[in-house]
Amino acid sequence: MVKPVTMPQLGESVTEGTIVRWLKAEGDEVEADEPLCEVDTDKVNAEIPSPFAGRIERLMVSEGTTVDVGTEIVRMAVAGETGEGEEPAAEEAPAEEASEGEGVAAGASSREWPVAGSVAQPVAQPVTGGDGRGERTAPRVGGGAGGGNGRAAASAEELKLGRSSPVVRRLAAEHGVEISSIPGTGTGGRVTKKDIEGHVGARDEYFPPGVREEREAFAASPEPETASPREATSEAPAERVAVHGGDRVVELSGIRRAIANRMSTSKREAPHAWSMVEVDVTALAALRARERGSFAEREGVRLTYLPFVVKAVAESLKEHPVLNSVWDGDRIVLRKRINIGVAVDLEEGALIVPVIKDADELNITGLARRIDDLVMRARGKRLDTGDVSGGTFTVNNPGALGSVVSTPIINHPQAAILSTEAAVKRPVVVEDPAGDAIAIRSMMNLEVSFDHRVLDGGAALRFLNAVKARLEDADGRDVV
Amino acid sequence: MTTKSLLQAIHDGLAGEMRADETVMVLGEDVGRAGGVFRVTEGLQEEFGEYRVMDTPLAESLIAGAAIGLSVNGMRPVAEIQFADFIPPAFDQIVSEAARFYYRSGGAYYVPITVRVPYGVVPGGALYHSQSVEAWFCNTPGLKVVAPTYPADAEGLLRSAIRDPNPVVFFEHKRCYRLLKEEVPEGGAVVPVGKARIHRAGTDLTVVSYGFVLHQALEVAEKLSTEHGVEAEVVEPLTLYPLDRGTIVDSAKKTGKVLVASEANLTGSVSAEIAAVVAREAFEWLDAPVMRLGAPDVPTAPFAKPLLESFMPGAEKIEAALLELARY
Structure with missing residues (x-):
């Protein structure tokens, strides 16, 4: 392979050197440290030793020429070494350069960045206007002198109140x-x-x-x-998994990261328990099929199962407030407001839970509209913090993706989460005074994961059954 | 145990080391016949003779330079700069020569000198008798800088400084010379260079301070404890360079709130370095911004008493800062 030899720095303040005489010709074999040429600088005259052994491929600079420190002067063919690619391996010169760069940080940075002194002074004068860049840096660098407008101080106060240490x-x-x-x-x-x-x-x-x-x-x-x-x-x-060829990190x-932290916190903090009931949503499915077209036309949003579930949940939470609560160390806080979070899958590896505030105050139409709005804004990344905070209970809707059973993780620190699954037609035994029969019914599984510190299976199932009863009872009064 | 003032403790530390090691000697302005302007070296010339307790001309560069020369020839000189304000002529000798002799000579010569420097504000001191110049030396690798406040620490640290093979700049707060008294172990314990001291344990906030301001901070800490139930931990670095980062950062992590206070000019001060260390190494433990108190960036401590009070980070300012931190 070919390695370059560059003009070394022959003194602290030396920036260039003149090749007085070449001591080797093209094609010569040289040993490491064998003199290559004589160089004249304004401080010293010196022989430049070859930093490594090799054969001179090409002399890049003719005698009598003055070149800057770091300029390639010789190209050498070196045997055996591979893979040192782009970095010119002329050890002496770059090494010296590097050490200079490290030692004198301000000097080195002055090439690309303004040093403190050179910027601080101009800043103290009235801002010279111009591009936004200057204006942006001015108040920061100038400190007290430059940036003391009331607005900055006020916002620092605001930040202090709004942010935690x-x-x-x-x-x-x-x-x-x-x-x-x-x-x-x-x-x-x-x-x-x-x-x-x-x-x-x-x-x-x-x-x-x-x-x-x-x-x-x-x-x-x-x-x-x-x-x-x-x-x-x-x-x-501390110890990473092995990464193999072709793996993507x-x-x-x-x-x-936020999801990871929230989920593991929940699993770590809250002892999860889980229960499931089957809901016969045949009537609801029929209602939905019947109303779907006119609802979409009238309201401008699709009529899904979700608003029915959310409404049934909100009403049932009122009857079973322990599900609408928060574990608080040595006590349980029962929330008065019923703010129901709805998990929205964002497809690109993210999940967000916008919250329907006071869900108990909305009817099916209102819920459908609110859910549609939140989902659209979630997918458009237009939710603000108010939209995703304050939840007291969460409804998870994997059914929309075809799931029939899931065991959701509680949205910590809430006490419980409900999963609503896909409504699927199944043969079921229908009890009838005239005799049991097998019928094709639309069935939906409903599950709840709950914090067993806060409540027990009995309470969870009473709640689940209340939701189930409401869904099975759907008569569509809200819709039509 | 004997109760000693800071002044007596330093005197005893010097005399003790001179008795123990005949290469230890003292030189400076008025340190011999007059016994020093503050009486720190009183009686030493009588005991050890004028070759080991040497009066020098009014030339600080000579005091430091002669001490360096003596030290590389086998002596352990303790040079006294009469007032910190007069140290600039010696600066070149201390910073360019003493600090780097060992490096420059490839380890052939070391410079075991101690430079005693009375510093700090005293009423009426103004331009030439007030400054806190310790930060000048805390940016000079090769030097060690110590600034004990209380007698026992001072006596013990002086012994360590004299025995240390490196040049040590030893700051003594003038205001504390006769003000601070405490029991000092007979024969004097050795206090190591590079180790901070926790004067008062507390859980609510940390004060890092030295010199007269430390003394005030300790009084304020007691007041806050009785009046507000706020428990301040008070840490004295003792060695300003190199800092005992571990002790300071541990305390910062413990309390989450830190005030650094000294009477040096604030910008570029040792307090600035301490604040930077805490901000970096204890960031995730901080519950409030790191605060500093110091003298404003003006050329001198004023003569006029009201101005001087405004210049100094006194008890009232310390208390206000600590209460603000406590409430933060």
């Missing part, structure tokens, strides 16, 4: 705590480290130390068969 964010993530759910005692109601520690402390007192350690050990266990898969923590693991997107 690093430690609060970290503790909230570690303990799976919703910061907004904690009453803050700091300036302007900010949640402080003490607030969050107090909150977590009160919660953890509920667990005897042994249980807690066990839970932590369980959560921290790297064994794949535990419920703590590596990606769950979304931190770089995908860094976590923000939303993927």
